[in-house]
Amino acid sequence: MSLLFFAFVPGWFRIIMMGRAAGHSGVKSGKIRKAASIVVAVAAVSLLGWGAAKIIRSPLFTVKVVEVADLPGEAPVDAYSISILADVPTGKENLFSLDLAPVEKRILTHPWVKSVDIKKRFPQTVSISVGLKRPRALVQQKDGTLAYVDVDGSIFGEAGLRSFVDLPLLVGQYNDQAERMAALGLYDAWQNVAVNGKTEISSVFYDQEKGYRLFVSYPLMRFGKIDTNESGKTTIELGFIAQRDLVTHLAKIGSVLKYLSENNIVARQIFADLGKKIVVKITRGS
Template sequence: MAFGRNKNRRRQDAAQRNEAVKGAVRSKGPGVMKVLALTLATGLLVWGGVELRRWALQSPRFELAAVSFSGLQRASRVELLRLAALTKGQNLWALDVGALERTMLQHPWVKKVEVSRRFPNRVSVAVTEHVPEALAVLGELYVLDEEGEPFKRVTPGDGLDLPLVTGVDREGYVADPDQARQRFQAALEVARAYTKEAVAGKPERLSEVRMEGRDVTLVAASGQEVRLGEGDSEVKLQRLARVRRELGARGLAAEIIHLDNRARPGWVAVKISSPVSERNGSAKQ
């Protein structure tokens, strides 16, 4: 009898297990099917993406046909294409835009560059160049841009006719580039103010901006020195224009014009150029 009871108990346990399995399938089955379906869909998407990428990288539809440039003044498209090793037939999807921009930035005239892919088969390049405003002697002759940055050495083919900024040497620039740039910027501001006055009064072309400590001296193409000292350069340049007009009305030419009187800022002292016959003697004041 005991044997029969054990046998019945085993049958009951098996039936209970079967019911438990069936219940688990009924409750968990939809979730498991969703997971399986999602896994299958993900796999199909990955496979499709791989195949799509392979097709895009091999399709003649995306072969580079043309490159357009904007903003070029000093740099040339030939030079930039050569730097970037950008040629027709390259696949647009395979191009590394960041690498193209970095290589084009190696051109000395290029300040900023933005490369954009224009699907299906074109690339556009927007270039911002340095604007040359002056020259500086830093061991060698360098070009200063509008921010006072010496961005390239002067080469014979540059064809630049710009004022020279002196008073900042290579040692000073290497020791403190930020301070050197600030002095260059100050010199450029004075040069711009001089040019602004030149538009109205047509004075002599500026040849040099000499930075001597805090003092600024301008040298015209004729060799005339205008000693501004320190302070409000625009006001002093307006005064300079009046002095030059007065000298011109009298038929005189100045060798040195002093606008650097610290004690009496409004005063002007002029050293008149000597006639040829008197150059070996004392100059008139």
């Protein structure tokens, strides 16, 4: 005689044939107990899975809140714009099943957004924070329009002449990111060239055949004091300089500018692309 043991689990069942009731050895009884244990374990796991599925589909986890971390007041994009761009389906999507990758992709389409961090905060919230690009310069593009240059030399956004007026302007034949990075490196190195406390680069021109040309201003001294009404403005033909020689070469140019400043001399053009010599073309009357 055989016994049929039925194990019911939501949506399915298993039938296990037990050994004959009479005349079986202890080994047979052990097999029956082992089979029963397996059935109970499977039933328990199935019940847990069924319960978890019910919880996940519960309205309790429907996305209802989208939080965007505050951005600086001077930032070119605000939290509201980011939330609109994210387009999280509030009131429709379950937080467990919400795919964050498309949300991140939509936010990254904004020209000022560099990075996105999105987290699910249970039971009903999506939290978003963004990292913004940091413009290091303006660049004039081939069509004449202005754009920003990020710290890595990449171009982004659209800029006007009044945008970030303290940024240097990159002009000329910048064909790739590496050339723009080289110009930024040149600008950074120039910050060590201080003539009586102040010397500024307004733009960095680049020519594929002739190299770099700087447009700079420097203070003029009158009777031992800086003339606040007038400054010297000149172009410096820099050419191509190896990175290892850049600091030394700029220091020499700084010495020349210091002499011009202290003697109230306005230079029209400085030729610093002639090897070891630096030639200054001055304005008449200086």
